[in-house]
Structure formats: structure tokens, C-alpha cells
Amino acid sequence: MSEQKQTYDPATIEPKWQQFWRDRDVFRAPNPGEPGFDPGKPKFYALDMFPYPSAAGLHVGHPEGYTATDIVSRWKRAKGFNVLHPMGWDAFGLPAEQYAIQTNTHPAQTTAANIATFRRQLQRLGFSYDWNREIGTADPKYFRWTQWIWKRLYERGLAYESNAPVWWCEALGTVLANDEVINGKSERGDHPCERRPLRQWVLKITDYAERLLQDLDGLDWSESLKTMQREWIGKSEGAEVDFDVVGHAGTKLRVFTTRPDTLFGASFMVLAPEHALVATITAAAQRDAVDAYRKAAASKSELERTDLAKDKSGVFTGAFAQNPLFAADDPQGRIPIWIADYVIVTYGTGAIMAVPAGDERDFEFAHTFGLPVPGIFAPQTGDAAADAAIAAGERCCTDEVPYAAHCRTADGSLVLAGRSLADGKRATIAWLVARGRGEAKVTYRLRDWLFSRQRYWGEPFPVLHTQDGIELVPDDQLPVELPHMDDFQPGGVPESPLIRARDWVATRDGKGRPAQREINTMPGAAGSSWYFLRFCDPHNEREFCSKAASDYWLPVDLYVGGTEHAVGHLLYSRFWTKVLHDDGRVGVVEPFHKLYNQGMIQAFAYEDARGATVPMANVEERDDEVVHRQTGEKLKRIVTKMSKRYGNVINPDEVVGEYGADTLRLYEMYMGPLADSKPWNPKDVPGVYRFLQRSWRLAVPEFAEFGSIHAHLRQDRADDPDLEKALHRTIHKVSGDIERLAFNTAIAAMMIFVNEATKAMDKLSRSQVLRFAQLLQPFAPHLAEELWQRLGGEGLLAYAAWPAVDESMLVDAEIEIAVQVLGKVRGRVMVPTDAPKDVVLAAARAAVASQLEGKTVVKEIVVPNKLVNFVVK
């Protein structure tokens, strides 16, 4: 007798189904008009943030979000949706180029190899992508359209050359956009950066600031993410006010303020050291001091100006300004003009009116340099000492409090006393406008998008520099491809490596005259700002994406990815979508309806007594303890990022090799809520593997001699009512949980069902196991498809409809309720579901009779089908 075991073996069933799905194009998503398209179906667009294919290969963090969208995609298909679920590669960028410099391999070559690795790794995980739609941003067929879109931006006046100061990173040999610089250091590599004036291409995203802000309201994004974008856009409403400079007839000093109502308290002015007016107004006696200060400010790195320079510094220019609220001969209105580096030249007008009574920075500055602090408020909080301090200008006040009686012009044309803050602002602005001294003004913190890099591995600009200026490369000559080069060393300021490709740079313009190609390239975020559009129509050679295709698929219904793109990629994509909308080429104004940020997958690491992290190679488990392999010292477990240095990086290939893709998918979803960061615990992985084994065992006998499925599953029979109820409950729970992306609890519900079904295994019907396989399919598609096939399910499980829930199966005839006395559970009792109150109370009283003895019940609370609470005396 042969004893061939039929154990759950992902190593055979997973490749089998992956091949099957691929060979039959099972997950192809037809566009309107294509064969197989069903206009009766609703659409669903589930998108992952496509990866940058690094040399390190897939990380366990990647499949987390990808599994989540795959579950939703498979579920939506089962619910009758036409699902677009594509994957591609964000393939231009710095790491490939850095690697190329180190190894002297062409970035195109390493990129191709990395993509091949990523594709293979992703395909091993059984994601239901429509691989026909695969795209890569470094592919000329793709970036032809990136260049084409850039031309539309240019034509609409949204792309321009600028010489304003930009972030320059010496170590990376390129300039960087604002969101790529954090505290004066590069986001990638943490290298110091500094501001330098260089010719750059810039996109006028600020033209869209208001719409980017307003349209956030309608999006199904987390509040925290919307807040991040709102703060990045940084809208401030206030006024611009003109001050005359005393002794410089006709010279006006314009400032921006959000508190025009505090103009009465302006006691000095501050200009940014770089402000253009400094040279004009500085008095001879102060010139040396001012020049020295400006020089010092210019040589300070941005780090020193932000991180270290918390103490206020500045220099008096010797000039005075005239406060427009006061008469020219009123000495109160004549205030000194200083320069200080706490005022930033690029924000507002680069100059402020300082109101120390109402602004903490100005207060601190006044305090440092002994400048007057005129009180302008008369608070009545009840704290007499505090009120007096504020009134006297001894303390700064930024809250809304009443204005002091002297906040009025001499002629009474403006009186603030008695007004609210909002009204005070309004009145002051009206007063200024009437006299031509200022206007209401909205300012944004958002700056224009620095859109060029001095690097090789990016999209070339479709731009020629001719003797007449800028000339665009005609659409029919796109793409402008990169020249082949063997040396990608950054060329330094302001030259990109492309300057060395002389034959490429030197070309001819439309009139046949000599011209030079633009040697800067586009930033990494260029290609990713519209890839979700290309996925809708990836092979179109006439358009970047047909209007019909984007009208059908957009917006993305679910977009999952990490929070690191909160202000960069997500803002840029929204911007490009709006521009393409305004150009009449895209119907929607927002690309991503629902956005969900996955958490980070962390790892355990171990610390010694000094708090130093011990590499995993030196960590050993002995008995119940974790100790240092050499010293034997007891170690403390901590949760941290996965890092090569600690040796705690989990490789998904190894997990798939040992347990299979279904286990990896399931474990990543079971670890905890998708949005949370949580540590990978290798010891937890076998738990979900065991669950899959038990699921397998529901259908498949241990030994092959008993057949490929259990005998009692070979034909249909009546469903066991208890198991049937349990199954309906599970379907209900799993459906609801997928809808709210709570995959961990959906899996727990399936575990409960399998545990129950295992105990009554021979009572299971074929229909029940088939429906369970349908439930499992989005999570563990290979195993589920295999069970479906063995049980003779109709067609492919991937195309099967989601099982129906019979609502009546969700209620029991009887239900157990808790009986509390004074809020503590003292008993339990079975009562009929939805029983009348008096029946429940009678049963409850009986259940806690001993507790109620000798006491008076003063109140009875009945929560239907849940509990009874007796309040006694």
C-alpha cells in the first residue's frame, strides 16, 4: 500500500497557478471598446505606488501595500467590477546613477536588471496585476509623453527658467526641490545643502495653490495627510502695507502681515539681509556693520541659520520708516529699519513690520536689542498681573484680546477699540486701501517646483537654446533620447554630465542654425506625476492617454502607499492632473479619490546594557533568554527599522521559499492594521502557515489513496445548519472587513471558521468548502484556486462571484446576555433574541438572585441582546 502524503505544498501549487493565470491572461482588464469589455459592470481602479527598482530587490515593506490592493482588487472582481490593477517601474533617478558611477555600469543596464528582479519577485507573490499594462518611466515610449506633457505646461506659461536661489547639494552634484531637503540636508543620503542662485527650470505650481488647497476637502484621505498638504501649501491671509522710507522720497517699503490690525504697535521694521532695498537705504554710518552682517548671513549654511541660530541677531540700517497710521510729524510713527536673518527673503515681501506686543519673534528681537514694545491690547482675563503686563508691553500676546483705547488714528478715521480681531483686520485694511497705503493679500508658503537636475539619468527636456532663445522640440520629434555615455560623474555647478556629450548637445534649431540642447534633466518625480494616467491606456502611440480611457478609469478608487510621499509625489500628481484638465485632456480634477497610507514593517533588534544595538549575528537565544553570543550578557529586545547594519532585514524570497507566497501575503495582512507600523516576528509566521494547512485539510485527505478530496465532498449534500450559520457569519464579517481594509480581523474570522469546521470536518458539505475557498481567494489565491479546482468548482475561482450572505443566518434564536449588578458582571443567562424587556428582566433577576437578596433595585437598565444592569441600594 502506497503511503503518499498529500501535504499542503505551496512550492508546487503556487508556480502552477501563477503560470496558469499568466498563460490565460486571467487578469487582463479590457478598456471600453476592447474585446471582453462589459459596459454593464462598474469600474474599480486599485493602484499601488509603483516601486523604484533598487539593486537590493524587493523588501518585505513592498508586498504589504501590494497585498492590500490585491485583496481589494480580487474582491471587487468577485463583486462584479471591471478592475484596473496595474504595476510598473519608477525607473529614473539618483540611486541607479550613483551605482553606475561606482561600478562604471550604464544605468540603463542596471535599471533593466533591477526591473527584471522586481518583476520576478512580484510575480512570485501571485498579485492579480494586468501585466499587459506594465510601464517604466525610463522607457522612451513612456518618457516621450512625459516630455510632451512638459511642453503643454510650457505652452500654458507654467514652465519657466529662473535664477532665484535654489537648494544645491554638493555631494549629490545636483539641485533639489524643497520637499527633497529636510532641515538643510538632502532627504536622500542626508548630505548638507545650501542655497545658490543658478539657472533652473521651474514649474509654476503656485498658480494652483488655491485649488490644490480647496480640492483637498472632497478627498477620502486621512485628515493627517490632508493637514500635511495644507501646511505645505501654507495659506496666510493678511495684507500688504506700504511704509515710506524717511528721507528717501518715493521709496516705499512694502511688508506682508497677517495682523494688519496690530499696525498701531509696529515699533520697528525688519528686512531680510538679502532684501534689495538694503543697499539703497543704509545710512553711511551703518554701512560697514550692515555689510558685515550681510556677508556673515550669506556664508552661514542653511543649517546654521535654522538649527543653530535660535538667538536673534540683526543690525540697524540707520534708516527710518513712517508708519502710515501716524502723521508725518508724529514721532511715534517714525520707526527704525533693521536687517535680521529671521526674516526670509523668499517669503512674503522679504520684509516685515515688527509688532513686539503681538508677535513672539518680534518681542524676542525687541528684547535682545532694547527696542520699545508699545502695548496695544487691554485684556481683561481676570488675571490682573498678566493683563497689566500685556497692556504695558512687558509681555507679548498672540491671543484675541480687546484693543487698547489708544489704538486709533489722531483724526478718528480708524478706531479699533471695541472691535473683534477679524473686524479689526477688516477695518484696518479698508482704511489702508482708501488711502492707497496697502491692500488685502493672500500669501502661500508653497514655492514653485524646482524642476531640473544636473544629472544624467532622467528625462531630457525637449528644449533647444537657440540664438533667439528657447525653442521647443516639435511633438513629432519626441522623444528626445539620452545620448549614450560611459562617464556619468556629475559635472558640478552648473553643468550636468550631459555637457560632455558634445555631439548630442550641439544640434540645429528649426531654421537649421546651430543650437544647444538643454543639459539639465527632469527630476525623479516627473515620470511618477502622471503614471496613473498612462496605466489607463499604456500602449497608445498617438496620445499620452486617450480621453475615453481616462474618463472611464479615473479617478483612482483606492491608492495605497507610504506616507513619505505626502507632500512631494501626491502634490505634483494633483498639480499635473489639474493642468491636463485645464488643457481639456483629462476629465477629472483630482486623480486619487481614496488614499491610504500603510504603516512601516519594522524588525526586532537587541540592545546591550549601554543601549548599543547588537548585530543579529552576535545575538543568541539560550533557554528563555536572549544573550550576547560572546559575552553572555542579557539583551533587551527593541523594535526598530530593518537595517543591513543590524542584520535584521527579512528577505521576502526566503519567506516564500520556506512557507510560500500565500503565507507571506497572509502574515503581512495578519500582523496588525494596515495603517500601523508593526514589527516582523519570525515566530508568528508559522501560525498563519498552520491556518493554511488546516484550510487545505478541510478538503484534502492526508493520503493520496483516499483521493484528491475527502469522500464526503465528492457530491452535493445538505448543509449542516451549525456550520452553515458559522459560514454565513464569516462571509459577512470578511466582506465588511475588506471594505474597511481591516484585513487582520478578516483573517481572524476565517481562522475561527476553520477551527470550527475542523472539529466537525465530516459534516462539511462540498458547497461549504467551495464558498470558503471563495472567501480565502483574495488573501491566499493559490491555495484557494487549488481547492476550487480539486472540488470541481465551476470555471476559475478568480472569476467566481462572491458568496452571498443570508441575513437570517446571522441571528440566533437564543442569545446569552450578561447580567450586571452595579456595573459588574455577576451572571449570564440565555434569553430569546429580541425578547420583551420583562422576559429579559425576569430571567436576569433569577440569574443574580443571590446578589440582589436584601437589596432594593433602584434602576434597571436593559440593553437589548447585550446586557442587563441592576442598580441597587
Add this chain to the structure above:
RNA sequence: GCCGGAGUGGCGGAAUCGGCAGACGCACAGGUUUCAAAAACCUGCGCCGCAAGGCGUGCGGGUUCAAGUCCCGCCUCCGGCACCA
């Protein structure tokens, strides 16, 4: 400093609308099977207590018949912003 988010057994986590805290999984303990199992299965498992019972969701208050959940004041951790006028 400001703005978000979080803090629940030995561990990951559950409790969706103020209604039985600890679902599910891991680890651990005991058992069955076994030549032996690291495999499979069964049972137990918040803490204190022999028990009755008491205590328990970061800490201190409060609202309520009832609080992990709501309110006030703190502590810690994570993320973002950081002289933006």
C-alpha cells in the same frame, strides 16, 4: 515650540455607535500520539489569591447605571512642520 497619531497580557493585536476587556495568532505549561520527536492534535493561559473575591486598557481627576472608548490636566513614544511675519 506647534500640528497630527498612538500607549491594552510575556509578544503582535481585538473590542466598527458609551454596553461582558483581552477575539485571533505567537510564546509558554500540561496532555494525546510516537522509538523519539523540533511534526500533528487536545487542554490551560491578564495579575494577586487556596478560595470567596479583589485588581486591571500610560498617570491623575471627572461625567455616566456603565468608560479602552467621552471631558479636563499630565507623562512617554512615533510621524510631520519648525523664525513663513
